Amino acid sequence: MKRFLNLLKKEIKELVTIQLVISLAFTILLFQFIGRISKKEVQKALGVQTISALDLDNSPASQGLLKGLESARFKIQRIEGKTREQAIDIARGGESKLLLVIPGGFSETLRDLKPSEIETYSYMRSFSLIGARGQVVVRGVISALNDVLSDNFLKDRLPGLDPASLKNPIKSKDFVIVQDRMAEGSASQIAGLISSQSLLIPVILMMIIIYSSQMVISAVAMEKQNKTLETLLTVPIRRTSIITAKMFAAGIVGLLSAGIYMFGFQSFIGGIGEKAVQAGAQGGAATVMRQLGLTFSTGGYLILGAALFLSILVALALAMILGVLAEDFRSAQNMIMPLMFMVMIPYFISLFADINTVSLPVKIFILAIPFSHPFLVSQNLYLGNFGMIFGGLAYMLIVFVVLVVFAARVFSTDRILTMKLRFGKKKSSVA
């Protein structure tokens, strides 16, 4: 144990370099910085915005439209006694992003139930989506005014009838059924919420796998490149301890690094305010999900955690073998690619296809990739497919054991010094 801890300490020290600490600190600071800037921009966009308005009609109807905009948190800068062209120039010099021109005769055409036109001029001083929000809100206000005007007309002409029923005579009442549970709600909204929640799993998994695998591959490749491996293999420590120490160190540092990156990423997302937006939009769907039993229990979270943990172990064991194949640090960087593809394939397939409906060969292919199972666990937990869940966990465990046994065999034989894969040549050779 003393020797193992000696090696583990060395491996962690080798991985936690000043460059890594600086890179992590820089990333967090960068995310925080971008998050704060984004937050300010979002606050600015959501706050009071200035709109220039040229009212050529100057009627109660046009005044009503502008008041409606003021109540929608817009500051209206009225341009008085100018022509359309003059107003366009004036607004260009100001801070308004939008100029609204209400033409003469606006109220009369409204009264005659003829289509009325108002003109909007957007000043695109940046191309961000948030910057274009002003026009979207103006359209919303106009749409609301259209509703009010058409409702008033219908009430005048057809008293006693609900205008809403007249405009939309057919309404749908949506129900969602999951196994034996049913609740009122929209299927697309539920699917959207589940997929947005599941989206975090591959992101976390990919971050951890990239970090840990790269570290373990590099740890072995660097031993080869620096000519320290031969010495290490002749000191009195078991080969399995060398493998385990490298995997443990990479796992610990990889988890920490991924955690720090995720924290930084969350600060960035938090800055944009997506959390608040999501909470507001999905509050109703969350209630429906609870009614449908689409929530994780403590046991569910434990199963999900076990799936993530096992997939990380599989990645580390695979990375260890790939590290042995690498000749030096540079070729080790290339070795990470097959691993990355193995993580990305199930992710992209899960985005576009349903594992349960794909053809049998594709299904076998997906299930054969150990990293598919953490993606499938959350959906199977919702649907109560425990056979699939535990089968997946058992499969990952078997793959991990096989890979570790293989890695230990490679480390215990000549292959550790003689096995290598060369990139950029016609053939891959195991010499």
Added chain:
Amino acid sequence: MDNVLTVKGLKKSYGNQVALAGIDFEVRPGEVFALIGPNGAGKTTTLRIIATLLTSSEGEITFLGHDLRKEPDFVREKISYLPEEAGAYKNMKGMDYLHFMANFYARDAEEEKEFVDRAVAITELGDRLKTKVGTYSKGMTRKILLARALMTKPVLAILDEPTSGLDVLNALEIREIVRRYVKEGTSVLLSSHNMLEIEFLSDRVAMIDKGRILDSGTPQALKDKHGAKNLEEVFRSSLR
């Protein structure tokens, strides 16, 4: 006295390529035994097999009466190996590297300190041991690696081309250190293609070429047998 190491009929092949075609030799207690021969003769393969890095295809190796193939862990406790192109962890300070390596062999902190003190004395690097190994010259790196190999006073030190690539003064220092440790009881098995160096350093030598031992004995006995002035002439005569 029993041999420290006995090698009988050692063979090694990589696929169809024969690296060792059956070699026999033994290393006695407190002697320097050298394998000499040109590049590709099979010296490094032999040393790697004895250092438990490679497995033999055929043959028998006994270390202190233990079968090397069956008890590699026992062998690793008692030997130390210095590969020809060995390196040390560049991000570690010299002193940290010595502590790290000593920790694998020492039973307690006191013994670890004893090993490290010995290594510090061998290197004669003083305060430079407080700096990172990556900043060392080739000679300094080789000294710290040799110190690492000798600090535990191993039963058998296996040194592959110990002075390869070093200047005259550094090579001389390394040879003196090796001779000093042999006097203290460590047996040495080394390889070199520098036959003049071997003549100065070794008690007995074996001439190896194409995976076979051509001749072996003390440098003087070999010179007498072949009527040669030095080991280079002995080697040429052995090839005939």
